[in-house]
Amino acid sequence: GHKIISCTWVFCLKRYPDGTPKKHKARICLRGDLMETKDDEKTYSPVVSPITIRLFLTISKYISYTTCTFDFSNAFVQADNPRETYMHIPRGFLGDKPNQCLQLLKSIYGSIWAPRLFYNLARSVFEKIGLVKSDVDDCLFYGKNLFVIIYVDDLGVAALDPNDIDKLASDIEAHGLKLTKEESFAEYLGIKYTDLSDG
DSSP: OOOOEEEEEEEEEOTTTOOEEEEEEEEEEEEEGGOOOOOOOOOOOOOOOOOHHHHHHHHHHHHTEEEEEEETTTTGGSBBOOOOEEEOOOEEEESSTTOEEEOOOOOOOOOHHHHHHHHHHHHHHHHHHHOOOSOTTTTEEEEEEEEEEEEOOOOOOOSSSSSHHHHHHHHHHTOOOOOEEEEEEEGGGGOOOOOOOTT
């Protein structure tokens, strides 16, 4: 009685802001265009505003905070899938029965609910570790001497003490979210900037 959703392979080359290759990525994505929702059902996820990003970076540099970025590893797959969802077996894999399909217990890229499920998971973890959500931007969180912005699965962090950034990462991982520390904030969403000697 359930619709079985098709999936597709997606291959991409992630690049640095200057265009040089960074890493090759491959993943199975659900065909979200074939999924159905109720008319009043919210599927979107908020993302940090470009104005907030610029303000975040300007204030961080002005008050000499350390900035860095984190990338959640396979972010959407970290969130549980509360809906009964079925997917065709990906091309290249064979089941031991001809009419097999997969039940998705976790969220998956391409699902229309995936971004919102991950945002809700990340927000709940941030609140558990003591961060407060801003009243003006749902993707700006702050704590003592610490600011965090999130754009889907990319995390920007600014802190007075670099040790606070490491503690934040370990606190997030202690609540079950896997992430990797990237290079400077100059990598965030393709932003490129240079620190000048006069600030």
